Amino acid sequence: MDARIKLIDIAAFLDRLDRHDQADDYRVHALREAISLLGGDGPGRAAEILDALSDQSEAPIEAATIQGAFGAPNPDSK
Amino acid sequence: MRYIEPHAHMVSRTTDDYLSLACAGCKVVNEPAFWAGFDRASAQGFYDYFRQITEYEPKRAAKFCIDHYTWLCINPKEAEDPGLAREVMALIPEFLERPNVLGIGEIGLNKNSRNELAILEEHIQIAADYDQLILVHTPHLEDKLKGTKLIVDALRNHPKIDPARVIIDHVEEHTAPLVLDKGFWAGMTLYPESKVTPNRAIDMLEIYGHERIWMNSACDWGVSDPLSVPKAALEMRRRGYDDAFIDKIVYQNPAQFMGQSPRFKPV
Numbered sequence: 001m002d003a004r005i006k007l008i009d010i011a012a013f014l015d016r017l018d019r020h021d022q023a024d025d026y027r028v029h030a031l032r033e034a035i036s037l038l039g040g041d042g043p044g045r046a047a048e049i050l051d052a053l054s055d056q057s058e059a060p061i062e063a064a065t066i067q068g069a070f071g072a073p074n075p076d077s078k
Numbered sequence: 079m080r081y082i083e084p085h086a087h088m089v090s091r092t093t094d095d096y097l098s099l100a101c102a103g104c105k106v107v108n109e110p111a112f113w114a115g116f117d118r119a120s121a122q123g124f125y126d127y128f129r130q131i132t133e134y135e136p137k138r139a140a141k142f143c144i145d146h147y148t149w150l151c152i153n154p155k156e157a158e159d160p161g162l163a164r165e166v167m168a169l170i171p172e173f174l175e176r177p178n179v180l181g182i183g184e185i186g187l188n189k190n191s192r193n194e195l196a197i198l199e200e201h202i203q204i205a206a207d208y209d210q211l212i213l214v215h216t217p218h219l220e221d222k223l224k225g226t227k228l229i230v231d232a233l234r235n236h237p238k239i240d241p242a243r244v245i246i247d248h249v250e251e252h253t254a255p256l257v258l259d260k261g262f263w264a265g266m267t268l269y270p271e272s273k274v275t276p277n278r279a280i281d282m283l284e285i286y287g288h289e290r291i292w293m294n295s296a297c298d299w300g301v302s303d304p305l306s307v308p309k310a311a312l313e314m315r316r317r318g319y320d321d322a323f324i325d326k327i328v329y330q331n332p333a334q335f336m337g338q339s340p341r342f343k344p345v
C-alpha cells in the first residue's frame with residue numbers, strides 16, 4: 001500500500017517541524033487545514049485540497065516581484 | 079509502443095536523452111519556447127534561442143529518427159518587462175515561416191500580474207493574426223487556479239480564438255474541468271516533485287474523459303523525467319488498459335491536436 005508510506009512521511013514531516021520549531025509558518029497552517037480535508041467522504045478530495053492550497057483572489061496583482069511559488073497563498077501578501 | 083512527447087524542452091537535455099526517448103518509442107517531440115532558468119538580457123538572446131529550436135534542435139532529433147516541432151513566444155516568467163517582451167514578440171513573425179513551427183507557446187501567466195496578462199493578450203493577438211495554434215503554460219502551485227481562470231477568460235474574450243485550437247497545459251484536478259468544459263484541450267504534466275504523478279494523470283482520464291487531453295514530461299533543466307510518458311503508459315497497462323487505449327492517449331490525441339497545423343506530419 002503505497003499511500004501508507006506517504007502518510008507516515010507527512011506525519012514525520014509534521015513531527016520534524018515541531019522538533020525544529022518551524023510549525024508556525026503560513027504554509028504549515030495551510031497544510032494542516034488541507035490535511036483535515038482527507039477525512040471527507042469524497043469524491044473530489046484531490047481537487048478540494050488543491051483548492052484549499054490556492055490563491056482565491058481574482059484580480060491580477062500589480063507587479064510580479066518574484067518568479068517562484070510557495071505551495072500556499074501567503075496571507076500577508078493580500 | 080509509439081508515442082509523442084508533446085511538451086519537452088530538449089535544448090536543456092542531453093543527446094543521451096534523445097537516445098532514451100527513441101528507444102522508448104518516441105516518434106515526435108514538441109518543444110514550446112520557455113524560460114531558460116535565467117532571465118535573458120536582450121531580445122538578441124531570444125533570436126538565437128529561436129534559431130536553436132527551429133534549426134539545430136530538429137537536426138539533433140532527426141539523428142534519432144524523431145520529428146521535432148516547436149512553438150514561439152516570450153514565456154510569462156520574462157514577461158514582467160513589457161519593453162523586452164514586445165521586442166521579442168516582434169521577432170516571432172519571421173520565425174513563423176520555419177517548417178517545424180506549429181504555433182505560439184508556451185504563453186500564459188506565472189505570478190498573475192498585470193504585465194504578464196497584457197503580454198499574454200498580445201501573444202493571443204499574434205496567434206489570431208497569423209492563424210496559429212496556441213500552447214499555454216499555467217502557473218505553479220498556489221497561483222495555478224487563479225492564473226488558469228484569467229487565461230481562460232483572456233482566450234474566450236478574443237473573438238477569433240477557437241478553443242479547439244488551444245491546449246492549456248499543466249492542469250491538475252482543480253483546473254482540468256475549467257479548461258475542458260470550455261472546449262479547450264488540456265495537458266497533464268508528469269513531474270517527480272510537483273504537478274501530477276502518473277497515477278493522478280490516469281485518475282483524471284477516468285474522471286474527466288480521454289478526449290482533448292494529453293500527457294507530457296515537460297522535461298527541462300529542472301528535476302524532471304524525459305521518460306515519464308512511457309512510464310505512465312506502463313502504469314495504464316498495470317491498471318488493465320489495452321494497447322488501443324494507450325495509443326489514443328500517448329499518440330493519437332497529441333497527433334490530433336498538432337495535426338490541426340498543416341506542418342505536422344503523422345508518422
Ligand SMILES: [Zn+2]
Nearest residue numbers: 110112184296
Ligand atoms: Zn514547459
